[in-house]
Amino acid sequence: MARRPAPPSSSPGSAAPRRAASTSRQPRGDATAAPRVDVREWASGIRLSAFSVIMLSLVVLGAWVLVPTLGTFIDQRQKIAALEQSVQVSEDEIAALTAERERWEDPAYITTQARERLYYVKPGEVVYLIDNDLDPSTLPREQEPVSDTLEEKPADWMPQLLRTLVSAGLSDTAAAPG
Secondary structure: OOOOOOOHHHOHHHHHHHHHHHHHHOOOOOOOOOOOOOHHHHHHHOOOOHHHHHHHHHHHHHHHHHHHHHHHHHHHHHHHHHHHHHHHHHHHHHHHHHHHHHHHOOHHHHHHHHHHHHOOOOOOOOOOOOOOOOOOOOOOOOOOOOOOOOOOOOOOOHHHHHHHHHHHHHOOOOOOOO
C-alpha cells in the first residue's frame, strides 16, 4: 500500500519562506487575519485512483438511469391509487343498489311506495288529501318571542272549543291566527 505524500506546506524547510511571503501581502495592522488557502495546492493533494473514477461514474450513470424510472414509478403509483379509489366508489354504488333491490323485493315496501308515490289505495279505503291552499302572505313569518310572564287563560274551555269549531266550519278559507 502506497503512502500518501504530505502536503507541501507541512514540510519544515518550506514553511518559513511561505509565511514570510504571505505576511508581506497582508496589511500590517491586521494580526488576526486567517492565512489564505491556495486552491491549486489543495486540489493537487486530492488523488483519484482508477477505482474511484469508475465508482463515481457508476453512481452518476445509475442516477441518470434511475431518475426517469423513479418518476414513472411514482406516476404509476398515483394512477393505481386513483383507480383503487374508483373501484371503491363503484363497489359502494353496487352495495347501495343491491340494498335497494332487496327493499323492492319486500311486499310491504312496494305497498308503501305505491301508496306514497302513486296514491294507490286498497278497495274500500278512503283517502283524504289535504291541499295547503293558504296564502303565503297570511302565514306568520317568524315566531313571536316567548314572554317571561305567565298568562292566565280562562278555565272554561268548552265555549272556546265550540267557537273554534263553528268558525272553522263556516269560513271559506282558513285564516291565519291573529
